[in-house]
Amino acid sequence: MRIYGVTGWKNTGKTGLMERLVTEFTARGHSVSSVKHAHHAFDVDQPGRDSHRHRVAGAREVMLASGKRWALMHELHDEEEPPLAALLARLSPVDLVLIEGYKREPHPKIETHRKAAGTPLIATDDRTIRAVASDVAVSIDRPVFDLDDTAAIAEFILQEVGL
Template identity: 50%
Template sequence: MKVFGVAGHSGMGKTTLLERLVPELRSRGLAVSLIKHSHKDIEIDRPGKDSYRLREAGCMEVLLLGDNRWALMHELRGAPEPPLDYLLDRLQACDLVLIEGFKGGDFPKLEVWRAAVGKPLLWPAWPGIVAVASDAPLPVDGVKGLDLHDTATVASFVLANARLR
């Protein structure tokens, strides 16, 4: 499996790009998975449901299986966040894993940057950023720029720069 990251400040359009990028990569015959890191306290379960109640009762993991999907919820219960390699080990085999977040991770990343948001580039401070996808000319030299709206070119760049795990 290969890995490639998408980075950027909140509100830059990372998810919007990924929503276009995943179907483009799938149309090229690839099996694609995603790992997203959030600094928020995420909740994918709902209060009152059996799985929520059993997790709250103290289960370390709850695996929920339905007609169309399954989800494994693992409670950290104060333990440190697991490293990216640990999480990658838990994914099924695929061709490409897109990674959002893990800013310190040593893997190639594409920064999504829009001047209108009013935040500075993460490049060159974040390791691994090999290009910036933007809807405007970049305010700096030294990093490759891609058109944020040219999904096919972004997909080709991702495939050319993804690294074997």
């Protein structure tokens, strides 16, 4: 399975670029999945729902299924967060998995950068970042794309992963 990451500091456009890339790749006929890392507690469930009640009662995993989609929620119950490789192994095969976040993992990535965020480039000290997508010109020894040039970024990623 081919993987490629979108990384960067908070408020630099990662999620917007991910959304546009998924749209672009699927429009080109590629199957795509995504993994999003959250640094904070999150819940995809809602108190009062049957599935939430199952989790609160102590279920390790709760699968929610319908005619449109299914979701599997796994409670860690004081276990360590699983490594990215373990999460990727749980995905069904697709052409490309886009990974948002996980900036310290060794997979290839493109970094999002916005002047307004006022943060330094991660790519300066990280060779796993193969290119930068920015709203301003940056000087670095890797390709730099306009943050809004989704087609060019998509083409770069497809070449990088061999699709």
